[in-house]
Amino acid sequence: MKTLNLGILAHVDAGKTSLTERLLHSAGVIDELGSVDHGSTRTDTMALERQRGITIRSAVVSFAIAGVTVNLIDTPGHPDFIAEVERVLGVLDGAVLVVSAVEGVQAQTRVLARTLHRLRIPTLIFVNKVDRAGADPDRVLRQIADRLSPDVIALGRVEAAGTPVARWHPFPTGHPDHATRLVDLLTAHDDALLAAYVRDERAVTDARLRTALATQTARARVHPIHAGSAITGAGVDDLISAIAELLPTTAGDDHAPLSGAVFKVERGPAGEKIAYARIFAGRVRVRDRIRYRGDHEAKVTAIGVFDGGDAVPSDCVGAGRIARLHGLTDVRVGDALGTAPDRPGGQHHFSPPTLETVVEPMRATDRPALHAALAQLAEQDPLINLRQDDLRRELAVSLYGEVQKEVIQATLTDEYGVPVTFRETTTVCVERPVGVGTAVEWIGNDPNPFLGTVGLRIEPGPVDSGVEFRLGIELGSMPLAFLKAIEETVVETLRQGLRGWEVVDCVVTLTHGGYWARQSHAHGVFDKSMSSTAGDFRNLTPLVLMAALSRAGTRVHEPVHRFRLDLPADLLGTVLPVLATLDAVPGTATLRGGSYLLDGEVPAGRVHALEQRLPSLTRGEGTLESEFDHYRPVRGPAPTRPRWDHDPLHRKEYLLAVARRVTARSER
Structure with a gap:
């Protein structure tokens, strides 16, 4: 079927x-x-x-x-x-x-x-x-x-x-007006149909139009x-x-290598993970070991396929189907099963959340349970971006809006037995480099205490490009494990910029790299004090990167929504001053009948306030549409966000903290 x-x-x-x-x-x-x-x-x-x-x-x-x-x-x-x-x-x-x-x-x-x-x-x-x-x-x-x-x-x-x-x-078959509209629409996308219609209108029958409609609908x-x-x-x-x-039915090859995608994760009655996955190609059987998220691998212990309403147990699931897979203990939403499917449009289709809040347990003893509960919610919704501040013992989550906050609160109370409160919702800003900055620390030279050389250059990248890491040294000049450690640390470090916000739209180039090869004493025992490890590069990279970023400088940008406001014509003069107090920038106002359609821009952090004030401002007749549009430079003093880790911008404190962690690990 x-x-x-x-x-x-x-x-x-x-x-x-x-x-x-x-x-x-x-x-x-x-x-x-x-x-x-x-x-x-x-x-x-x-x-x-x-x-x-x-x-x-x-x-x-x-x-x-x-x-x-x-x-x-x-x-x-x-x-x-x-x-x-x-x-x-x-x-x-x-x-x-x-x-x-x-x-x-x-x-x-x-x-x-x-x-x-x-x-x-x-x-x-x-x-x-x-x-x-x-x-x-x-x-x-x-x-x-x-x-x-x-x-x-x-x-x-x-x-x-x-x-x-x-x-x-x-419309019945042969309806003349409907047939004319179909011809006008379909011939705009089908030159062969247009040519046939021009040659002989009678050749374009209702059946041919219906076939063309199905074809063009299937092609979106x-x-x-x-x-x-x-x-x-x-x-x-x-x-x-x-x-x-x-609508087109799916076509898949059961004999091809496995390719699938996990789009939902939930917990079963016993707390076990259940992954909802679309199988694009190949076949999954119970007891198969499947690979996901790079080199992770696990055995499928049970399969449910959807038939007649609910999921029913099955020994296998083939291409084109959606299945519930048990046994993938550490699977996450978005993981590819086997080979990643080739789907159009990239990974992200909507804007990221632009708000965040700190979640606090009402009972201090619930803090460990709160972390565990939020970690499970993050499995179901990775975009809540669970962030743990170990220094202040705080947990923060990202949000799309206030309703989501209410749902998280109710879920934590009802399903996990952890009543919580929230701090005031704040806007999530980003930082972008404004110039070019470089820094380097050499192995064996003070003040570098780590057994590695790292040099980095950071510069602005295209808007919406994220973080791009480039090699400015020869690929074989350092072990791949060290290069991977530097790249991963660069991405992680840039989650907090000079003012605590994530740094985006930049290019980071590794300009220098060096290490001491594995060395041993005469009796053949490996000596870590004489040999570079990936840990040296993970600890050194934040110092070099933040030094380069300080020289480049950053500017804080806030998220901005584009809004469309429909309001009674006689109230436009009342609403405009209110928009000004919310830092909104009105655009064009178009009069349609007895109402104005007003578009413009408003900071994301002010959208909720506008939604709350709109009914009283417009006698309940106004309607508001808004969606994220872009980031713009913050006007006035740049907001800051406290860091949640040891700050590489403060070298002495950072080295003391890192040295203590290194010592503790070596003693274990």
């Missing part, structure tokens, strides 16, 4: 989970529809999801249609949990983007649509809630074409929108639109038919 790994994506409250429930019911997987409001849906299994009525963790269910096994992945819609969507995108064959017929295209809808387009994931659009009061499918269709993509086409129309009897009617060039209601079931059967007909 063919397989289709399908993602359901939407802005929060567009009805995505309800649509998943309806699809399972229509496919015969469940006999009774669950309700988000009642906390009884199949995919919202966390107690917190049921309480809040939102999806927090992605969930996989399965059903069969027209000879195709559909592994359906329900993803969170709230922007605070965009990291869950990030991980799912890399394993999808196709997607259904859900848009509310009442609220229309919203901020998260635009972010998701752009990402699906960039990754060229075949996508159908479903306009949901046509039965709700205020539903206006025609308006939403115009918004989709205007704000998401012009390459869309509705495959039917809605009757009695905004009423409980709203229905979706597909066009996006068919359906509409209906997940609650009443209107239009869902036609959506199911479109999923089977228009």
